[in-house]
Amino acid sequence: MAAPIPAPRVDQGRVSDVVPRPQASSTETYRVVVADDAVGMRELMHTLLSLEPDFEVVGQARDGFEAVELVAELQPDLVVIDISMPVMDGLEAIERIRVISPATRVAVLSGERRPSPTGADTDIEKGTPNEVVVATLRTLCQAAPQAGVC
Secondary structure (H helix, E strand, C coil): CCCCCCCCEEECCEEECCCCCCCCCCCCCEEEEEECCCHHHHHHHHHHHHCCCCEEEEEEECCHHHHHHHHHHHCCCEEEECCCCCCCCHHHHHHHHHHHCCCCEEEEEECCCCCCCCCCCEEEECCCCHHHHHHHHHHHHHCCCCCCCC
């Protein structure tokens, strides 16, 4: 039986539910950090991905700065990030994530239509059906050139 996923905690102004990297198993699990300034969106992505056997949300951030900190600490397989956030926007965070964790895949999940590239591996518009979001993220992870890295 799987252990329950902890609820997000607030720690000195930082929202996270940091989960240490599990030992290798026969089933591939993609470790995910979700970054969005809207708590409802973070909770939705956490719930949506937690229902899937191959995704584990290991951290949540409410701005780009927190996202970069979590990526540096956790080296996740995938980051799902919004563009418009306080402190540091998603675009700057993506640039920094690319430097500190080049193997981490990045998916932008945003309500903004961006004519210019975001620097992410994929862009998903908020409002996309949940099953399409999950399928897109899974395809992104499975397409990774290195086994075990999304």
